[in-house]
Amino acid sequence: MYYVPVMLHTFLEIFRKTLKEDVIILNVQVMEQAQKKCCSNQELNPGLKMMTEDSKTASVVPLKEEKLLEVDLGELPSWILMRDFTPSGIAGAVQRGYYRYYKYVNVKRGSLARLSLVLAANAVFNYRRSYKELKHERPRKYH
Amino acid sequence: MNENLFTSFITPMMLGLPLVTLIILFPSLLFPSSNRLINNRLVSLQQWALQLMSKQMMSIHNTKGQTWTLMLMSLILFIGSTNLLGLLPHSFTPTTQLSMNLGMAIPLWAGAVITGFRNKTKASLAHFLPQGTPTPLIPMLVIIETISLFIQPMALAVRLTANITAGHLLIHLIGGATLALTSISPTTALITFIILILLTILEFAVAMIQAYVFTLLVSLYLHDNT
Numbered sequence: 259m260y261y262v263p264v265m266l267h268t269f270l271e272i273f274r275k276t277l278k279e280d281v282i283i284l285n286v287q288v289m290e291q292a293q294k295k296c297c298s299n300q301e302l303n304p305g306l307k308m309m310t311e312d313s314k315t316a317s318v319v320p321l322k323e324e325k326l327l328e329v330d331l332g333e334l335p336s337w338i339l340m341r342d343f344t345p346s347g348i349a350g351a352v353q354r355g356y357y358r359y360y361k362y363v364n365v366k367r368g369s370l371a372r373l374s375l376v377l378a379a380n381a382v383f384n385y386r387r388s389y390k391e392l393k394h395e396r397p398r399k400y401h
Numbered sequence: 402m403n404e405n406l407f408t409s410f411i412t413p414m415m416l417g418l419p420l421v422t423l424i425i426l427f428p429s430l431l432f433p434s435s436n437r438l439i440n441n442r443l444v445s446l447q448q449w450a451l452q453l454m455s456k457q458m459m460s461i462h463n464t465k466g467q468t469w470t471l472m473l474m475s476l477i478l479f480i481g482s483t484n485l486l487g488l489l490p491h492s493f494t495p496t497t498q499l500s501m502n503l504g505m506a507i508p509l510w511a512g513a514v515i516t517g518f519r520n521k522t523k524a525s526l527a528h529f530l531p532q533g534t535p536t537p538l539i540p541m542l543v544i545i546e547t548i549s550l551f552i553q554p555m556a557l558a559v560r561l562t563a564n565i566t567a568g569h570l571l572i573h574l575i576g577g578a579t580l581a582l583t584s585i586s587p588t589t590a591l592i593t594f595i596i597l598i599l600l601t602i603l604e605f606a607v608a609m610i611q612a613y614v615f616t617l618l619v620s621l622y623l624h625d626n627t
Contacts, residue, residue, distance in 0.1 A: 364433045368443040373431075377489055380427065384491040387415060391408040392491070 406573055410566065413493050425495045428482035451478070458620055465520075466627040469620070476505070477616040484565060484608030488601070496611075497566045502558035509619045510554040517626025525626060557618060564611050568604045575600060 329337045341347075365372070385392070413420045435444045451474060458477075459470050480496060487494025495501050517525040529546040530539065575597050582590040 360433075363430065364435060364441065364444070366441050368441050373443070376431070377486075380486065381489045381491060384489070384493060387413055387420065387493075388409070388491055391405070395405060 406570065409491075409493070409569065409573070410497050412498070421493070421495065424493050425483070425501075428479065428486060431482065432478065458616065462620070462624055463627060466620075466623050469623055472509070473616050473620055476509070476619070477612050480505075480561070480612035480615055481609050484611060485605070487565065487569065488604055488608065494565060494569065496561055497569065499558060499562045502561045503554070506554040506557035506561075506615075506619075510557065510622055513619065513622040513626045514550070516623075521626070528625060553618075553622065557615060561611050561615055564607055568600075568607055572597070572600055572604065 342350075413424060432447055433444060435441075439445075440448070454477060455470055455474050458473065459467050462469070483494060483496050486492055487496070514525070529543050529550070531542070531546075534542055575593060579590050579593040579597055582593055
């Protein structure tokens with residue numbers, strides 16, 4: 259069950275602003291602080307992006323480092339192509355996605371209910387996956 | 402009915418994408434890794450189980466054999482968890498596929514045998530002839546022992562595949578029979594249902610035992626060769 263949002267977030271993370279170094283940060287809090295730091299443009303590139311109310315100043319953030327929600331629609335294809343699709347880039351993205359959801363996996367007081375919810379979600383997922391073959395087993399007079 | 406019975410064993414694809422990779426990777430989400438000294442319940446339980454298994458299985462090996470601990474422990478965790486998850490309704494069990502079991506068995510067996518041949522050549526070759534055989538029987542026995550050596554990876558893989566597949570098929574069949582019998586004669590259906598419950602308990606045991614047996618045999622092959 260966890261891997262559906264993890265997969266989604268991995269894809270989003272591939273398109274997010276990359277961290278400066280893709281090291282393994284095992285402490286989730288440090289990880290989140292690093293993400294928070296990275297999120298705010300102004301701290302990272304203080305001189306570059308000027309978020310003033312004056313609409314006449316153009317944004318001067320380089321296209322490669324813009325976040326997904328701030329990319330213009332016209333430059334979306336070129337932005338997608340500029341992302342880092344190397345194996346190490348994808349590995350870094352998977353790592354960031356996984357550790358963003360790690361705090362739901364590694365809880366302080368786990369219980370049987372939590373685990374059985376995961377297993378039930380697994381069963382539902384597999385039912386949805388094999389629905390095509392299961393359709394024929396419905397109790398009907400004429401199939 | 403034939404097609405219905407075996408459709409649960411086909412490789413799951415979705416829109417042409419291999420969904421089977423996700424299904425194989427799923428059990429790893431149930432084993433979180435943690436660096437702390439004192440962990441939460443899930444991780445503590447798993448660490449206790451792992452310690453129990455590794456002490457029981459790796460104590461017979463010498464130092465060189467104990468370098469395989471990580472490999473064997475992850476093997477038993479993987480096979481055990483995939484087998485147990487396959488008992489959920491509609492799940493796909495990767496260990497029913499002979500290709501995957503061969504992929505697990507052949508490299509491990511070959512690694513153990515080749516380590517033995519490289520490091521202790523004389524002792525490895527000596528395994529081909531049990532002690533105390535009468536002299537006229539020696540050529541035939543060497544041939545037989547060679548065949549039994551080369552059959553080991555096949556036996557490992559086929560044992561696991563056949564046990565899990567047979568168990569799943571039996572559950573499908575008896576479950577279908579129970580359903581069909583409820584409209585005809587509820588008493589027989591009740592008996593069949595009790596059989597189904599017993600079978601499910603057996604399957605839980607088989608799932609874990611097969612993992613254990615696989616790993617135990619690999620460790621035995623290792624013990625011979627280190």
